[in-house]
Amino acid sequence: MSSIAAEPGELPATMAAWVIREERQGEPVDAFQIEEIEVPEPGAFEVVVRVMAAGVNFNNVWAALGQPVSVFGYGDHPQYGHHIGGSDASGIVWKVGDGVTRWKPGDEVVIHCNQASYEDPEVHGLDPLAAPSQRIWGYETTWGSFAQFTKVQAQQLLPRPRNLTWEEAASYGLTYFTAYRMLIDQVKLQAGHRVLIWGAAGGLGVFATQLCKASGAECVGVVSSDEKGELIKRLGATDYINRNEFAGMMRKGGETPDEEKARFKVSRAFSKRVGDLLGEPPDIVFEHVGKATFPTSVLTVKPFGKVVICGATSGYQLDFDVRYLWMRQKQIIGSHFANAWECKKANELIEQSKIRPVLWQTMGFDKVAEAHQLMHENKHLGKISILVGAAEEGLGQTEEGPGAIRAEVGS
Numbered sequence: 001m002s003s004i005a006a007e008p009g010e011l012p013a014t015m016a017a018w019v020i021r022e023e024r025q026g027e028p029v030d031a032f033q034i035e036e037i038e039v040p041e042p043g044a045f046e047v048v049v050r051v052m053a054a055g056v057n058f059n060n061v062w063a064a065l066g067q068p069v070s071v072f073g074y075g076d077h078p079q080y081g082h083h084i085g086g087s088d089a090s091g092i093v094w095k096v097g098d099g100v101t102r103w104k105p106g107d108e109v110v111i112h113c114n115q116a117s118y119e120d121p122e123v124h125g126l127d128p129l130a131a132p133s134q135r136i137w138g139y140e141t142t143w144g145s146f147a148q149f150t151k152v153q154a155q156q157l158l159p160r161p162r163n164l165t166w167e168e169a170a171s172y173g174l175t176y177f178t179a180y181r182m183l184i185d186q187v188k189l190q191a192g193h194r195v196l197i198w199g200a201a202g203g204l205g206v207f208a209t210q211l212c213k214a215s216g217a218e219c220v221g222v223v224s225s226d227e228k229g230e231l232i233k234r235l236g237a238t239d240y241i242n243r244n245e246f247a248g249m250m251r252k253g254g255e256t257p258d259e260e261k262a263r264f265k266v267s268r269a270f271s272k273r274v275g276d277l278l279g280e281p282p283d284i285v286f287e288h289v290g291k292a293t294f295p296t297s298v299l300t301v302k303p304f305g306k307v308v309i310c311g312a313t314s315g316y317q318l319d320f321d322v323r324y325l326w327m328r329q330k331q332i333i334g335s336h337f338a339n340a341w342e343c344k345k346a347n348e349l350i351e352q353s354k355i356r357p358v359l360w361q362t363m364g365f366d367k368v369a370e371a372h373q374l375m376h377e378n379k380h381l382g383k384i385s386i387l388v389g390a391a392e393e394g395l396g397q398t399e400e401g402p403g404a405i406r407a408e409v410g411s
Contacts, residue, residue, distance in 0.1 A: 004050070004148060004389075008094050008105035011039045011048060017147030018368040020083040025066030028372035032064060032146075037084070040143055040151040042097035045118060047154050049109060052396065053170035053362075054145035055088025056384040057203070061376045063139060075140045086145030087113040087138035090160055090169035090396070091389065100154045108160040108396075110169050111145070112177055112343040113137045115153050128339050136337065145170070146368050148388060155340050161351045163401025165394055167385035171404065172350065172357040174337070175203035175383075178310055179286075180346040181338035183211050187284050187306045191216030194278040196300060197286040198293055200237060201228035203383055204310070206358040206405075208286045209235045214354050220277045222293075231407055235358075239277045246270040250292040251319060264295075264321075271300040284308065291315030303328040310335045357404040359383050362393050382407055 006012045019035040042048045063071045063085050071083050093107040103109070113136050116123050120131035128134060138144025143151040160169050183189040195212050199205045200221020212219040213236025221232040221240045229240035243250075248266035255263060275281045281302035287294065290312025297307045298320050307330065312318070324330070338346070349355040360382030363371050367386065374380045390396065397403065 006094075008050075008092065011041065011095055011149065013039065015039045015148040016365075017084050020060075020064055020071075020085065021081070022066075022070065022072045025064065025070065028061055028064040028376050029369045032085075032369035032372060034366075035082075037082070037147065039149050042095055042100075042151060044098045045100060045154050046097040046151055047093055047100060047103055047157060048095045048149050048151050049089065049091040049111065049157075050094045050389055051086075051089050051091045051145050051148060051150050052166040052387075052389040053090050054086045054386045054388055055170045055173065056368075056371045056375060056386060057087055057174050058375055059087060059136065059139040059174075060085035060144070060146075061372050064372055065376070071140065075135050076142055080142050082142060084142050084144045084147050084150075085138050086147070086150070087136055088170050088173045089145035089150060089388075090164075090166050091145075091150070093157070094149065096154070103154060103157055107157075108162075109157045110160050110173060110347065111137070111150070111152055111156050112158060112173050112338070112340065113139075113156070114337050114339065114343075115141060115156065129336055145388070146386065158343060158347045159351070160396075161347070161401075162397065162399040163351065163353060164357070164397060164403055166390040166396040167362045167387060167393055168357050168359060168404040169396070171359045171383045171385045172207070173343070176207040176350075176355065176357075177338040177343045177346050178335070179204050179207040179211060181342050182286065182308045182310055182335040183208060183215075183284070184345075185342060186333050186335045187308050189215050189217055189284065193217040193284055194280055194282045195219040195284045195286060196274050196278075196282040196297075197221045197232075197237075198289045198297070199223075199313075200232045200240065204288055205232070205286070206235060207355065209237050210355045212236065214349065218278055220274055220282075231358075235405070241270070241273060241277070246273075249296050250314075251295050253291065253315070253317070253319065267296040267299055270296060274300055281305070288312070289314050291318060294318045295320035298324050298330060298332075301330055303330065306331045306333055308333045308335055353401045356402060357383070358407050359385060359404040360407060361385075362387060
């Protein structure tokens with residue numbers, strides 16, 4: 001990796017970066033290659049950050065594959081012709097552009113991944129997530145965190161929690177801030193609520209579980225093994241359900257009437273188990289699985305309850321019995337990442353150790369392609385951080401705190 005001789009306030013001419021190019025989209029191990037790239041200069045209200053550590057998310061598996069859509073057709077990719085991924089980072093402010101007053105070179109930060117144009121009126125009165133220019137940095141834009149330097153909007157910066165190491169601080173933003181908006185703002189989670197969390201030991205679920213605990217809500221998590229179930233109980237879940245017990249409830253699509261009848265019977269049994277564990281049917285269902293689970297989510301949530309969804313890892317075309325929605329006056333609420341204010345409030349809980357990252361493994365900068373290949377093949381066991389500027393694990397923590405939860409399970 002290129003050495004960095006420049007001091008804060010000055011940028012070197014080039015940097016080492018893991019780059020995806022359109023002609024080599026495919027398996028992550030082949031799509032990602034290290035290149036020497038010109039370091040970008042910050043524009044107005046922009047900041048260049050020296051990346052100390054980066055977090056790995058599934059969005060850059062999609063970027064590598066070029067599926068479900070190629071990143072090269074939108075955002076700033078046509079301008080630059082390359083994709084530098086990475087939507088989570090911790091680092092040091094290195095140079096600021098015109099108009100930046102809150103941050104200066106040397107400040108230690110974490111980066112949230114929502115970008116939008118300051119000229120969009122939605123940013124100033126509605127919500128940046130409603131802006132037509134809204135993009136996820138490091139996926140829908142280039143200049144992500146898998147490089148020695150990254151360029152971001154100044155509003156993306158948050159103070160780095162001093163109770164975490166560089167790699168811990170890089171591990172939580174995308175998934176945690178998404179879960180925070182879903183539960184705290186979209187469905188107004190509060191003490192006494194009962195919540196069902198799909199994929200509770202995954203990147204979103206571990207934070208949803210902790211948010212329920214911190215809010216005084218009860219939750220039951222759905223996991224794929226008893227080992228993962230014990231993890232989420234450690235994080236504050238009331239109990240867990242091993243989804244393998246109810247495998248027949250998963251919708252594949254195109255079921256025959258007899259197959260649907262059998263599937264629905266298993267869903268009803270699952271719903272009863274959830275109600276038994278929580279004492280009542282859930283007020284809220286935390287959804288991100290989509291096609292396979294959504295019919296069961298709508299069935300299981302109580303009358304006047306809410307299903308909040310931020311993704312669809314098993315498929316985007318949802319097929320469910322809508323009678324259970326309208327006749328029992330349930331609500332479906334869509335949610336996408338978080339705005340800067342939500343990220344700030346969520347980050348304060350990390351600083352206070354009320355919410356903790358859950359980190360499986362930290363890898364060196366030379367392992368970026370390998371880490372995404374592991375994720376693509378579902379051979380990882382939780383959140384992966386990449387050391388970039390940090391020389392080794394364990395650096396950066398300057399205040400007392402429990403740090404991340406280290407787990408051999410997670411996704």
